[in-house]
Amino acid sequence: MTRPAHNDIPAAAQSLAGICAPRVLVIGYGNPGRQDDGLGPAAAAEIGKAGWPNVTTSDDYQLVIEDAVQVAAHDVVWFVDASRQGDAPCSVECLSPAFEITFTSHLLRPEALLAIAGEHFGKIPQAHLVSIRGYEFDFLEGLSDRARANLALAVGLLSRRIGLILRVSR
Amino acid sequence: MNVQSSPQPRKIVIDPVTRVEGHGKVTIRLNEAGEVEEARFHIVEFRGFERFIRGRMYWEVPVIIQRLCGICPVSHHLAAAKAMDSVVGVDRVPPTAEKMRRLMHYGQVLQSNALHIFHLASPDLLFGFDAPPEQRNIIAVLNRFPEIGKWAIFIRKFGQEVIKATGGRKIHPTSAIPGGINHNLSIADRDALRQEVDQIILWCSAALQHHKRFVEANQALHRSFASYPSNFMSLVGPGGGMDLYHGKLRALDATGKAIFDQVPPREYRNYLIEGVRSWSYLKFPHIRSLGSDQGWYRVGPLAQLNCCTSIDTPLAEAARREFIAENGGGLVQATLAYHWARLICLIHCAEKIKELLFDDELQGRDLLATGQRRGEGIACIEAPRGTLIHHYAVDENDQVTSANLIVSTTNNNEAMNRAVKAVAMSDLSGHEITEALLNHIEVAIRAFDPCLSCATHAMGQMPLIVTLEDADGTPIATRVKE
Numbered sequence: 068m069t070r071p072a073h074n075d076i077p078a079a080a081q082s083l084a085g086i087c088a089p090r091v092l093v094i095g096y097g098n099p100g101r102q103d104d105g106l107g108p109a110a111a112a113e114i115g116k117a118g119w120p121n122v123t124t125s126d127d128y129q130l131v132i133e134d135a136v137q138v139a140a141h142d143v144v145w146f147v148d149a150s151r152q153g154d155a156p157c158s159v160e161c162l163s164p165a166f167e168i169t170f171t172s173h174l175l176r177p178e179a180l181l182a183i184a185g186e187h188f189g190k191i192p193q194a195h196l197v198s199i200r201g202y203e204f205d206f207l208e209g210l211s212d213r214a215r216a217n218l219a220l221a222v223g224l225l226s227r228r229i230g231l232i233l234r235v236s237r
Numbered sequence: 238m239n240v241q242s243s244p245q246p247r248k249i250v251i252d253p254v255t256r257v258e259g260h261g262k263v264t265i266r267l268n269e270a271g272e273v274e275e276a277r278f279h280i281v282e283f284r285g286f287e288r289f290i291r292g293r294m295y296w297e298v299p300v301i302i303q304r305l306c307g308i309c310p311v312s313h314h315l316a317a318a319k320a321m322d323s324v325v326g327v328d329r330v331p332p333t334a335e336k337m338r339r340l341m342h343y344g345q346v347l348q349s350n351a352l353h354i355f356h357l358a359s360p361d362l363l364f365g366f367d368a369p370p371e372q373r374n375i376i377a378v379l380n381r382f383p384e385i386g387k388w389a390i391f392i393r394k395f396g397q398e399v400i401k402a403t404g405g406r407k408i409h410p411t412s413a414i415p416g417g418i419n420h421n422l423s424i425a426d427r428d429a430l431r432q433e434v435d436q437i438i439l440w441c442s443a444a445l446q447h448h449k450r451f452v453e454a455n456q457a458l459h460r461s462f463a464s465y466p467s468n469f470m471s472l473v474g475p476g477g478g479m480d481l482y483h484g485k486l487r488a489l490d491a492t493g494k495a496i497f498d499q500v501p502p503r504e505y506r507n508y509l510i511e512g513v514r515s516w517s518y519l520k521f522p523h524i525r526s527l528g529s530d531q532g533w534y535r536v537g538p539l540a541q542l543n544c545c546t547s548i549d550t551p552l553a554e555a556a557r558r559e560f561i562a563e564n565g566g567g568l569v570q571a572t573l574a575y576h577w578a579r580l581i582c583l584i585h586c587a588e589k590i591k592e593l594l595f596d597d598e599l600q601g602r603d604l605l606a607t608g609q610r611r612g613e614g615i616a617c618i619e620a621p622r623g624t625l626i627h628h629y630a631v632d633e634n635d636q637v638t639s640a641n642l643i644v645s646t647t648n649n650n651e652a653m654n655r656a657v658k659a660v661a662m663s664d665l666s667g668h669e670i671t672e673a674l675l676n677h678i679e680v681a682i683r684a685f686d687p688c689l690s691c692a693t694h695a696m697g698q699m700p701l702i703v704t705l706e707d708a709d710g711t712p713i714a715t716r717v718k719e
Contacts, residue, residue, distance in 0.1 A: 098304075099409075100304035126406065126408075127407075127408065128408045128409070131393075132356070132375055132376070132379070132389070132390055133390050133393050133394040133397065135390070136390060136391070136394060166376070179376070183376065183379065186380075187379060187383065187386070187387070206289070206304075208301075
């Protein structure tokens, strides 16, 4: 599926102007036991350290249907995942809801979560996917050096965009 | 899905089981008369986690070991922590630590049983075993049966919140440490969970009532599907009551007579032996005194219900009595009864969570005990899918020198083979691997376990491959389900 490149954060932030303190959710998902697959949870942990009010962070092994409840309870959701391909340090995309059928117990795409949130929990938040480039995915704990560098840059970018949304809403 | 047939009918293979995690392969062998002789449920992947653990510091193990499985990591976390209690010379952790661990465990069994019954099994039960594949998934359940879908989501989510409050994270917690726990339950978390727990108990009870209506409407299917008599094994408490966190081992034969009882987990090797077969990476544990042919057994919710003499929470105990009575008063042998039993365990866990949330010892500050270092730790816990044994040896440098895990799926290995064989004997007609046969094999396996990656110590999804072969092992047909 082709997603639109995300270059409209100021517009997204503007659209939230007037909303008192938008609730922002950062879901980092992946398996920290598979080296750079842990980039998502690591990013969520870094964002959590900032201690912003109205920003909730969550780490998941994989996205699961239960996450739809939390997604629907927020105004803006940032999904953060590791990517095996693509640009370094990261790419950012806007997401739209899309139902998908899957037979696995805990393997949902963020678009499906948005669709479930809208269909069953009454709200589809603005949503974005940050894909941070990883390089090593073996059965080991810890990020590779290059992934760690990408993480720092991606967290910086994400922090600026979250901060922008929060500032505009004031 | 791929179907391959050789020109001359000799062997059938069915490959990939959909909502079972891991990678499974089933081989059905026919005899000279063309009847089902044997069914083998192979596990293809192997991760060798015991070897991976060797050389690690013992205190790292409770965190590392849970990478085995994305479905029941908490069970591995707690079993490893319990084993390492022994290594640090602690036979009894402080009450606050034990209650925190118990709360975490009940949260884990609650969320995992909810995943199993709602996300994985309910599509089969609600839409029918032979419903189109695109219909047999939790999203379809949510769309068609929104009330059940919401039970699924909120019960599981509640279990995850309990794990997060006790373990620090909803997946892969870090709080259980050798000798105790590293934090108590905050008042804020306690109060938040208290607000939800009554509703969760109500939903669990409603789910059981709904399932009983399915059983009433499908009596023959419920009793006969993949059914066979077997031994059962689980942990029980001192008086024989259900205890999913800590206790001693009890094994019953198919008539309900004790094979052994009140066996301390540290003595498991005197009673159990792990057999090996050339065609499977998964071991075949059996009761030593009975041998491999007679000594195999079943574990999991059905065994937990069959082996215990009571449950110490009122709704679950009433449900247990009804379960036993409606199934004739003796041991319940029906494979599909795993789901009924699973729902009773679900209620029990919700009730235990409520009980603990009103126990002030969870805010205690004595969290850690110490003792004289030992070289070995063995522990057992009733994981959502059954008895889980962790066994470690640790040297004087604090490094693990050997590890042996007998996970629930491994304990059920022979039982799953028997279930697949029962389905094949019932459903196989001629030499064709039909969609119905494939579906029914999945349903039988799923009654036991959605999580084969755990037993094989591999990670990932599980496709199913089924092969039919003739008496001399020559393949007749292969079918692959992605």
